[in-house]
Amino acid sequence: MKLIWRLFPHPFLTLLLTLTWLLMVNRWSLNSLVFGFLLGVVIPFVTQPFWPNRPNLRRPFKIAEYILVVLLDIVQANIIVARIVLFKPNADRRPNWITIPLDLKTPEAITALAGTITMTPGTLSADVSDEGHALLVHCLDAPNPDAVRDEIKQRYERRLMEIFE
Amino acid sequence: METLFEFLVAAFLVTAGIFGIVGSFGLIKLNDQMSRLHAPTKATTLGVGGVLLASMLHAAAFEKYFSYHELMITLFLFLTAPITANFIAKVHIHRQETRDTMPEAGGDDHWATHDTPEDEERRSAEQTPPAED
Numbered sequence: 001m002k003l004i005w006r007l008f009p010h011p012f013l014t015l016l017l018t019l020t021w022l023l024m025v026n027r028w029s030l031n032s033l034v035f036g037f038l039l040g041v042v043i044p045f046v047t048q049p050f051w052p053n054r055p056n057l058r059r060p061f062k063i064a065e066y067i068l069v070v071l072l073d074i075v076q077a078n079i080i081v082a083r084i085v086l087f088k089p090n091a092d093r094r095p096n097w098i099t100i101p102l103d104l105k106t107p108e109a110i111t112a113l114a115g116t117i118t119m120t121p122g123t124l125s126a127d128v129s130d131e132g133h134a135l136l137v138h139c140l141d142a143p144n145p146d147a148v149r150d151e152i153k154q155r156y157e158r159r160l161m162e163i164f165e
Numbered sequence: 166m167e168t169l170f171e172f173l174v175a176a177f178l179v180t181a182g183i184f185g186i187v188g189s190f191g192l193i194k195l196n197d198q199m200s201r202l203h204a205p206t207k208a209t210t211l212g213v214g215g216v217l218l219a220s221m222l223h224a225a226a227f228e229k230y231f232s233y234h235e236l237m238i239t240l241f242l243f244l245t246a247p248i249t250a251n252f253i254a255k256v257h258i259h260r261q262e263t264r265d266t267m268p269e270a271g272g273d274d275h276w277a278t279h280d281t282p283e284d285e286e287r288r289s290a291e292q293t294p295p296a297e298d
Contacts, residue, residue, distance in 0.1 A: 020237065023233055023234055023236060023237045024234050024237055025234075026232060026233065026234040074207075074210060074211070075211060077207050078184055078207050078210060078211035081191070081203055081204065081207045082184060082187040085187055085188075085190060085191035085194060085195065085204055086187060086190075090194070090195065090196045093200070095197060095199060095200045097267070097268045098268075099268050099269060099270065099271050100271075101271045101272070102271075114247065114251065115243075115244075115247035115248075117247075118206060118246065118247035118250050118251065119206070119207070119210065119243065119246065119247060122203065124199070124202055124203055124206065124250055124254065125247070125250075125251060125254075126199070126251065126254035126255070126257075126258060127251075127254065127255060127258055127276040127277055127278050128276070128277050129270035129271055129273035129274075129275070129276055129277060130270065130273050130274055130275055130276065130277050130279075130280050130284060130288075131273045131274075131288070132273075132277075133271050133272050133273050134270050134271030134272070134273060136267075136268070136270070136276055138199045138200075138202070138203075138254065140195075140200055140203040
């Protein structure tokens with residue numbers, strides 16, 4: 001059992017790399033599956049010193065739901081931002097910094113949250129506090145900063161909490 | 166049937182083009198540095214996404230094979246866009262803002278970009294390092 005962990009330090013990464021290779025080849029064949037799997041074994045093994053801890057995925061199946069929610073929000077985000085850019089005069093816009101206190105602890109989860117915030121409606125994650133307890137978010141147009149903060153916590157952080165912690 | 170798919174592919178391409186243009190226009194129109202970051206990170210995602218959808222649809226409808234490496238481009242884009250934006254934002258905070266002009270950092274002292282080596286030393290002196298396991 002120990003040997004298997006030594007050989008596959010990141011089983012999810014192995015799976016993901018194999019899948020990535022198959023998708024990039026763009027034609028299904030046994031050859032590319034084998035080669036993709038080889039890459040999936042070698043890359044995590046070689047990069048192991050840089051990434052000693054395994055991310056702890058408690059409920060991996062919740063990821064599908066999360067991706068779906070985020071994808072829909074991204075489409076919506078594009079339309080909202082496009083409308084602000086095209087039709088809202090600069091004087092009416094209320095750009096704002098928002099501080100989001102974090103309940104998440106793991107770096108992977110915080111990274112995922114920061115990425116999501118950047119891709120979704122009118123918000124952009126800019127920085128994290130020095131001890132990692134808060135996230136700095138810039139809003140393109142936020143007349144009511146508290147509402148934006150609550151929505152991010154409700155919509156994304158709660159879901160990431162279920163997945164990672 | 167062919168015509169329908171042609172219209173669909175064309176519609177995706179046109180939508181993508183519009184969002185691409187809006188993203189670039191936003192760069193000119195928005196008037197402060199942080200706001201300018203919003204337009205290219207978001208509007209262009211749908212811009213590129215539209216082209217990729219059109220490409221997949223075209224392969225399936227006209228060249229009779231299922232093409233899916235476009236999904237990888239979308240994935241890489243979603244991974245890289247937030248990181249680029251974050252780095253540009255950090256440069257802005259580093260060069261244009263000071264600790265006093267930034268909002269409160271929640272319960273912590275300041276934002277990570279304004280961290281100095283002295284802060285790091287102070288922190289490691291204050292708290293005993295967690296045990297290695």
